[in-house]
Amino acid sequence: MSFKIAIIGAGSVGFTKKLFTDILCVPEFKDIEFALTDISEHNLQMIKAILDKIVEANKLPTKVTATTDRRKALEGARYVISCVRVGGLEAYADDIRIPLKYGIDQCVGDTICAGGILYGQRNIPVILDFCKDIREVAAPGAKFLNYANPMAMNTWAAIEYGKVDTVGLCHGVQHGAEQIAEVLGAKSLSDLDYICSGINHQTWFVDLRLNGRKIGKDELVAAFEAHPVYSQQEKLRIDVLKRFGVYSTESNGHLSEYLPWYRKRPEEITKWIDMSDWIHGETGGYLRHSTETRNWFETEFPQFLASAEKPIDAAKRSNEHASHILEALETGRIYRGHFNVKNTGVITNLPSDAIIESPGFVDRFGINMVSGITIPEACAATCISSINVQRMSVHAAISGDIDLLKLAVLHDPLVGAVSTPEEVWQMVDEMVVAQARWLPQYADAVPAAKERLANSKVKTREWEGAARRNVRSIEELRVEKAALKQAV
Known part of the structure; x- marks a missing residue:
């Protein structure tokens, strides 16, 4: 081909x-x-x-x-x-830094919030x-x-x-499935069958089968609470499982910022997160990780180049969807995965215009979604809150309407749990001004936003967040990687 x-x-x-x-x-x-x-x-x-x-x-x-x-x-x-x-x-740093001034503590900050x-x-x-x-x-x-x-x-x-x-x-679905297979003691991931449905980063394992046997809420809760690592790293995720009855595909840190309950009080945040790795809830964790990864790659490029001389091993092919989709479309070998598409009857209790994430099959005829799935009511309610924010955000981005943008941010679950309308209005002005070079659709709104900021009486604070870590130096990273290699 x-x-x-x-x-x-x-x-x-x-x-x-x-x-x-x-x-x-x-x-x-x-x-x-x-x-x-x-x-x-x-x-x-x-x-x-x-x-x-x-x-x-x-x-x-x-x-x-x-x-x-x-x-x-x-x-x-x-x-x-x-x-x-x-x-x-550079812009990502503002996505984390500016909301912190208004009390909004994000772990990743790349989906909603x-x-x-x-x-x-x-x-x-x-x-x-x-x-x-x-x-x-x-x-x-x-x-x-x-x-x-x-x-x-x-x-x-x-x-x-x-x-x-x-x-x-x-790849959130795949990672969640790997965790579930591990806590249930599956011999391999192929022993676990599952259906996930919802929206990206808020997708839910609505049906789980281990070697054909249906796994219920109580068994899954017990398995996670008994696990020596996940019981500490996924505390918030396990709490949601107990209350909603289904497990979320998304990491502890990511999930924490899509909900209005766990990151709204600084003194509560550390109760629900784990600092063993950024993904479990660290303030600005992914920004730190991304910065360290970039610095490491720039410094260690010769090492990366040398590693490229190894033969390609098909047995190590990853579970990223792209190669499997292309293979199915081009060869007809059927692939089943979870895909983000427009909801046209796929999930019965989510809006038809939303982008949902749900199971589908790929062959020469394209991506064929499984229709008629109904997700639990609590999951649907949580997803709909985010969908409403997403819809307004898309319309604001298309129109350049800064007032609609402010309404989108105001309706975000975590923002609404933390900030007042006056704070949200000022925060959006500040973010639009700071990122003006990447926001051409708001060019006409920037001068007025600057003027409002100059005359504002809304108080802010310089705050690093409830669980912030500094970016590590290359030398610190070398020491840590050497220690990990020695431990293995």
Whole structure:
């Protein structure tokens, strides 16, 4: 087979390498072309050097190109994969820092909450530019695979306004399933069958079967509480399981910021999180992790390049959906996964215009979703709160209506539990001004926002959050990695 895959935001080096090697695990895909594009020439050249080394080491005919000219990369592409972060770590730091001044403590801040909503405002205009290019220069009927957060908002904009065949992809379901299989003592992940349904990062294991035997709430709670690690790392997630009756796919830290109950009081936050790793609830944890990962890669690039000389091992193919979807579409080998698509009767008790995450099967005819799923009422209520925020956020990003943006932030569950309307109005003004260079749709609103900030009487505070850690130096990271290697 010979076709072209374009990867936008290919400078996300580690993830691009994973997608690349996964796709080349499919025997029929050796002759395809990968067109890498990014706004950073520096990052592009680093990832191209790594992928070229993989091709050379495995004696493959695969073609790899790299360009900062996005349209050139997209020309004739049958598949387009996006893993962009608009504004990079600089804008992301504001997504965490500014809400903290108003008492809003986020672990990740890339899905909803104040940080995720502003992230969507930066991404959506760019996503629509991608869609325009796909319509104009990609292969007819090209499929857009979006890996970028905020997943639901980006996918919503691409489908509703970009008019491109789009699917949103995430790995939260797979990670949750791995945990469940472990606590239940499954011999392998294949022993566990499950149906997850909801919205991205708020998807729920609504049916679980271990070797065909249905697993109920009480058995699952007991299994998690007996686990020596997860009982400490997933305290909030286990509490939600006890109250809702089903387990959430999302990590302890992520889930904590989508709900109005666990992060609204500083003195309560540490009760529900675990500091053994950022993903369990650390304030600004993913920002710290991302910063350290970038610094480490820049410093240790020769090591990454050397590791690319290893042969591709199909047995180590990851559970990221992209390669499996492409394999199913191109070869007809059926793949079952959980995908982010528009809700057209898939989940009966969520709005029809929402982007939902639910099971589907892929073959030559496309992605075929399983329809008619009804999720538990508590799960639906939680999802609908987020969907309403997502809808307003998408409409604000499209229209550049700063008042609608403020209403979206006001209705966010955690923001509403922590901040007053006056604080929300000022916080949004501050975030829009700080990120103006990435928010062209709000250019006309910036001068008035600056004036309001100059005359504001709303008090803020300089606060690092309830559970903040400093970014570690390269030397500190070396010591930690050496200790982990020795322990293994």
